[in-house]
Amino acid sequence: MSQIQERGSTHVYKVNKISKEEMESMVARCVYEEPPFCCAACPLKLDVRGFLEAAASGNFKKALQLYEKIAPFPLILSAGCEAPCETKCRLNEVGEGVLISEVERAVARFGEQSRLGGVFRSKKRKSTAVLGSGLFALMLAGELEKKAYPVTVFCTQDSHESYLRECAPFLDDEAFAAELKRLRGKDIQFEFNCCIDAAFYEDKKASFDVLCASDDVRYELFPCAKTDVGLMFCEAQELVSGKTNGVLDSAFGAKKAALTVDRLAQGLDPRNTRGQEGPVDSRLYTDLSEAEVLKRVPCPEAGYSREQAAEEAGRCISCHCEECLKSCAYLKHYKKHPGLLAREIYNNTQIIMGDHQLNKPMNACSLCGQCTAVCPNGFDMARVCLMARRNMVSTDKMPLAPHEFALMDMLFSNGEAFLSRPQPGYEQCRYVFFPGCQAAAIAPETVKAAYSDLCSRMEGGVALILGCCGSIAGWAGRTQMAEQMHELLDNELARLGDPVIIAACPSCARELSSFGEHEVRGIWDILLELGLPEGAHALERPAALHDACGARGNEKTQQAIRTLARKLGCELVDTLYSGDRSPCCGYGGLTAYANREVASEMTEKCLERSDAPYISYCMACRDRFARQGRESRHILELCYGTDAGSPPDISEKRKNRLSLKNELLQEIWLEEPMENKLDYPLVFTDEARTMMDDRMILVEDVISVMDEFRTCGEAIEDEDGLLVARRRVGNATFWVKFSMADGGYVIHRAWSHRMKVVKREG
């Protein structure tokens, strides 16, 4: 038996770079981190989603905290905000959008203030002054205070009351009183009764680091000066000012101006490093199919009560794009959106020294492409994971352990169990039947029946190839190995006269089409042309059809299977996520070998769609569903009236492949097979058999240990009188606990490890 070279050392300090631009372009397809449309529309960037969530739960204190982040005077902003967020609410498309402005008003009214006015915070060293009154001046003073600048307001008014009345004349008495209290509580110095003229300005310019002014003051002092409203800056006079219009614009202007003050205070150009300001576009996807069409909570003239505001806030559907997370067990398992996971997996490949903590997630993806089908932007996690696997293989940093069993299985299929023969009577054939490694392992009788049927009903000869298409090596990221498998198949196909391949597995069909120039057809298409064979029957009960991930994007195959199922008389029940959106059973991408926990969750995800028995057209799906205890049939079993029964364990799968080859050789080609008969009795306890399947230990591995024991007699005898022998086979050491009986052995337990163990001297 051939062996796969283990990676030589952990001391490999090189990486093969993946283009960062390419990775970023892939990551950018994920819109999970995009803001919801309401937030994107808000120039002040209120976290509307979080705000409404807090309000809906009745936590007005938290809601107010969020609102105060954008509004130093919440009652003023909420009283006059034009609420661009409301028009962008996605609920408008199916009913009435959330009345965000009224919820804001209620939160500003009823929310408990949580922090002190900032008196105890350490102040920045640079001093600022705001000249004049008006909404912009007031809000700018509030913003600067929030940023911990010492701020002094110089105004013509004579008191806080008159100043606030001048700035926000639209406030009702209750709101006015509350905002006056808030203004007084803030750490803002006021100098009233000022006469703001040129001399005053010059005086203040000398004593403050940054000067700001309302637009009215700016106009009086410098009527011709130009101001940049993007920066709220009058550069010629080094005065922070600008024209604003309305409450929201003043608040936004104050935000921009405060940032300009920040830059100026640090002696930096106010144009640079400002980040994204103002409303933005969002690419977020929102699934509205399950959104309840509800009307707004009617708003009384006096505004919402606490309870009404909470109820209205509760109508928010909290826009998130989680299409892939909803459908993919793998992403759900790692609880990460694919953009983030992809970035982490990319970083994993670029680690020169240290732990590759993302190896497990990288190898747990089934590469099935479901995320690409369900993602509104076609995010391709499979491409990310496959690229990462190939990259790690290319630098000899890929551990062999997660994939070794599968790769060895592939070498077995294309070695000891491989068979390639033309139909008797033909040297070259028009067709070749390629059932695939899983069909031979799980349903050998079905393969026999199908081959016999094809031979009897097809003209021009039907050859047979029993083997693996090379997908397994491809999934493992081992490109070179996959090419070797392709070369083997290419040579055999050439020898058979380049026949049309009749594949019985959609993944094989895809793989076989990917190299050489072979015409590949599905056996389902052939059966539709030929008509159903004798003995074909339906399932007695309605069944769910599970689309194979190998047929994703191949509507023709998906439809052919449905037609075939209908011709069989099957009654099919609808399931969520079918066709291109079908989930993987857990076998794809070698998940079943690399991460059994995730693979099992994938199978569960498939099965939770229906309580009915499942019909599949991929033998791996059939096997995994049956293993999970669900009645499961491959469509070929129905076509040929066979029943593969309960799923075989890993050793039986190999035995089935070998027996199928040997039986066909004897029955069809009249050749004597090479069979290695064991010349001593070997019995396994049930416990041993289950344990071996669980620990991926083959009967062959046990035989190998027993052969060694029979040759050298080395073993340990434990306290119960059982013997333990061992042998290094390939990259692992296998241990077998056994007793002797009737000239043979009863196997009780088996275990293995990959480390080599040697006796140490000294």
Added chain:
Amino acid sequence: MAIEKNYYTIDPQGKLRCFKCNVPLIKGKAKFMYLDNGFPVELPVCPACGFVYVPEELALGKVASVERALEDK
């Protein structure tokens, strides 16, 4: 690699015997090697033929976890 030098000790107390040499195993010096890394350990060893025994719980426990840690290096 921070691994305790003698992370596994076993006192066979004569319960384990070498089948070939028919002598009890003793606590002996052994070494695990994997992916170009070596770790000295103490394991039950046959004093006559040098057979080193790796018990099941060790193989599936500490050995497996160290293997996994090294594989991800």
